[in-house]
Amino acid sequence: MRDTNFLAANNAKQIWHPMAHPAEMRENPPRVVMKGEGAYVTDLEGRTVLDAVGGLWNVNLGYSCDPVKKAIAEQLDALPYYSGFRGTSTGPSIELAWELTEWFAPEGMARAFFTSGGSDSVETALRLARQYWKIRGQADRTKFLALKKGYHGTHFGGASVNGNANFRRNYEPLLPGVFHIPAPYTYRNPFDETDPARLAKLCAKALEDEIAFQGADTIAAFIMEPVLGAGGVIVPHESFMPLVREICDRHEILLIADEVVTGFGRTGAWSGSRAVGVKPDMMTIAKAITSGYFPLGATMIGEHVAEVFEADKTSFGSIGHGYTYSGHPVGCAAGIAALAETRKLKIDENAAARGVELASVLEDLKARHDVVGDVRYKGLMAAIELVSDRATKKAADKAVMKTVADAAYEAGVMLRVSGSNIILSPPLILTAEQVQAIGAGLDAGLAAA
Numbered sequence: 001m002r003d004t005n006f007l008a009a010n011n012a013k014q015i016w017h018p019m020a021h022p023a024e025m026r027e028n029p030p031r032v033v034m035k036g037e038g039a040y041v042t043d044l045e046g047r048t049v050l051d052a053v054g055g056l057w058n059v060n061l062g063y064s065c066d067p068v069k070k071a072i073a074e075q076l077d078a079l080p081y082y083s084g085f086r087g088t089s090t091g092p093s094i095e096l097a098w099e100l101t102e103w104f105a106p107e108g109m110a111r112a113f114f115t116s117g118g119s120d121s122v123e124t125a126l127r128l129a130r131q132y133w134k135i136r137g138q139a140d141r142t143k144f145l146a147l148k149k150g151y152h153g154t155h156f157g158g159a160s161v162n163g164n165a166n167f168r169r170n171y172e173p174l175l176p177g178v179f180h181i182p183a184p185y186t187y188r189n190p191f192d193e194t195d196p197a198r199l200a201k202l203c204a205k206a207l208e209d210e211i212a213f214q215g216a217d218t219i220a221a222f223i224m225e226p227v228l229g230a231g232g233v234i235v236p237h238e239s240f241m242p243l244v245r246e247i248c249d250r251h252e253i254l255l256i257a258d259e260v261v262t263g264f265g266r267t268g269a270w271s272g273s274r275a276v277g278v279k280p281d282m283m284t285i286a287k288a289i290t291s292g293y294f295p296l297g298a299t300m301i302g303e304h305v306a307e308v309f310e311a312d313k314t315s316f317g318s319i320g321h322g323y324t325y326s327g328h329p330v331g332c333a334a335g336i337a338a339l340a341e342t343r344k345l346k347i348d349e350n351a352a353a354r355g356v357e358l359a360s361v362l363e364d365l366k367a368r369h370d371v372v373g374d375v376r377y378k379g380l381m382a383a384i385e386l387v388s389d390r391a392t393k394k395a396a397d398k399a400v401m402k403t404v405a406d407a408a409y410e411a412g413v414m415l416r417v418s419g420s421n422i423i424l425s426p427p428l429i430l431t432a433e434q435v436q437a438i439g440a441g442l443d444a445g446l447a448a449a
């Protein structure tokens with residue numbers, strides 16, 4: 001690699017960053033991360049900070065997971081790539097599909113379709129949902145319903161079901177036939193309802209109304225994150241997803257659980273659906289499937305959905321969809337090793353225990369800093385929503401958010417800012433001391449604001 005001067009001089013010159021304005025990046029180049037160890041990362045200047053972002057919700061095992069690194073190296077030696085299209089499988093893809101169906105057996109997931117990441121997994125689920133209805137002779141079922149504030153990646157299908165205007169506006173017109181209902185977001189909602197259980201019922205009722213308005217026989221699927229991540233860690237009341245399941249069942253609408261963030265322990269359970277006792281019809285996964293060590297995702301397909309495809313006698317059953325890197329052998333080898341480590345370390349239990357500690361840290365910060373409007377958390381995913389005025393809930397501006405993140409960094413903690421939310425998703429190997437260190441970094445950041 002070129003030297004550090006070269007990297008510093010060219011940072012944000014030739015590279016465009018996702019989710020950023022290119023001019024802003026050129027003017028104020030981002031930090032360059034050079035190394036990772038455990039739950040820490042080191043930047044170009046040699047400064048080491050605790051990574052409260054966990055890469056991007058994905059480095060659950062931290063940066064020093066030798067078994068995953070070894071599995072990648074060994075697979076690179078044995079077979080760096082072969083196609084997973086019709087005609088060939090690779091060993092690791094067969095094994096990982098088996099592991100995943102075992103892993104997600106409680107959710108009733110029976111098949112895996114491999115992808116290169118979360119957006120691909122969502123796209124796959126949406127396309128398979130339409131195809132499912134065509135096979136069943138209900139070709140009118142093409143529409144999708146989703147939650148406002150939901151995030152489902154950036155492909156055209158995913159962006160269409162996305163419920164955040166900032167990921168939609170610049171790319172419209174999006175897919176027709178997609179409709180959104182309010183999210184069970186207690187801090188801000190159109191019903192002015194602050195009780196989570198009552199709000200869950202109101203949002204479920206909105207779903208029911210929308211289905212009646214559209215006509216159930218025009219709707220292919222409803223997609224939701226069990227805990228909404230990028231939209232600001234919105235944690236629905238535990239009754240919400242079961243209510244949604246019941247409504248979808250009654251109207252024969254497929255339920256797609258987007259578990260790209262919530263899969264593999266992030267919320268303190270192996271999946272967000274499992275935490276609330278829901279069996280979706282399909283699940284989208286990615287991110288922590290390899291702990292971020294290799295780009296990989298999968299769409300998991302429920303038994304009864306799979307049966308429809310596998311028993312198909314029409315011309316609609318063949319899957320005209322896939323990616324060059326579907327079932328990439330190196331990614332699948334990384335996935336097998338990451339899942340084994342994830343199980344061995346019981347990181348779901350650690351996420352749950354550290355999550356309780358993090359929650360009390362966040363509540364304490366809210367009590368002491370007026371700039372904090374709301375704190376939300378589940379396991380080791382959390383958000384701190386900043387406001388310029390608690391009474392009006394006016395969102396904090398960009399400059400305030402930057403001040404917080406910069407001051408926290410100075411205090412040794414990497415944070416992520418998304419709109420007026422500070423998002424926390426540290427590695428799930430986090431220790432109790434590291435939870436307190438994140439708290440201290442946040443305290444310094446909030447004090448600076």
Ligand SMILES: Cc1ncc(COP(=O)(O)O)c(C=O)c1O
Nearest residue numbers: 117118119151152153258260261
């Ligand atoms: C819930 C959810 N779905 C889909 C995606 C898209 O994943 P990717 O960025 O790997 O394409 C993300 C990314 O953060 C996500 O949080």
